[in-house]
Amino acid sequence: MIYPIVVYGDPVLKREADEIEEGSIDVIKLKDDMFETMYEASGIGLAAPQIGKSLRMFVVDGSPLEEEGMENFKKVFINPEIVWEEGEKWNFEEGCLSIPGIREEISRHAKLRINYLDENFVEHEEEFDGMKARIIQHEYDHIDGILFTDYLTPFKKRVLKGKLNNISKGKCDADYKIKIPSKK
Incomplete structure (x- = not known):
């Protein structure tokens, strides 16, 4: 199943996601849906909050x-x-x-070590560097409620404010299905 991508302005993107208890959800189905959604949107990483699920899970494919x-x-x-x-x-x-249509220079560490569970709830601890580390850091930020725009200078944030407001209203170009934040 292909989910719409939740865009800037939705509270789920700014919330720290919940851990997943083994057996609480069908992680195999969710994994498959997340990969399908990511590929449909031509992405290389996708975190569960980006499909509206506040869960500590993300998928990556750097190929x-x-x-x-x-x-x-x-x-x-x-x-x-x-x-x-x-x-x-x-x-x-x-x-x-x-955050469709916006790209910015972000500074990240070159290496990391991460502990995680795979889709079979098998524990792993691995080191990654370079682009792999960057993709992981970006997706990991999502499950902590952090967007790459949070790293920008106050000046740069002011420059992008109009574009970000437009994204939150659905006024953006995305060649994939998006979910616009609901108005309250």
Whole structure:
């Protein structure tokens, strides 16, 4: 099932997500739906809050980047915890399916170690670097209620305020189905 992508302004994107207890939901179905949704939107990562589910889960697939080492980088992260981040921070222009049409330079650590459960609730602890680390950090931020725009300077946020307000009203170009925040 392909879900609409929740866009900027929806409270689910700013909330710390809940841990998943084994057996509480069908994580295999959710994983499959998340990958299908991510591929439909031409993404390389997708966190559960981006489909309106406040759960500590995200999926990644770096193969569309066509970089060495990314062809087999397809994973599911459930209840992840970044153990450490290190290395010189490096800038890279990031985008987000929940913030269509905006890309900005973001500085992130070069390496990380992460502890997580896979879709079979098997525990893993692995180290990642470079683009893999960046994708994980971006998606991990989503389950902590952080968007890449939160890292921008106050000046840059003011410059983008109009565009972000338009996204929250559905006035944006996305070639995938989006869910506009409900008006209260």
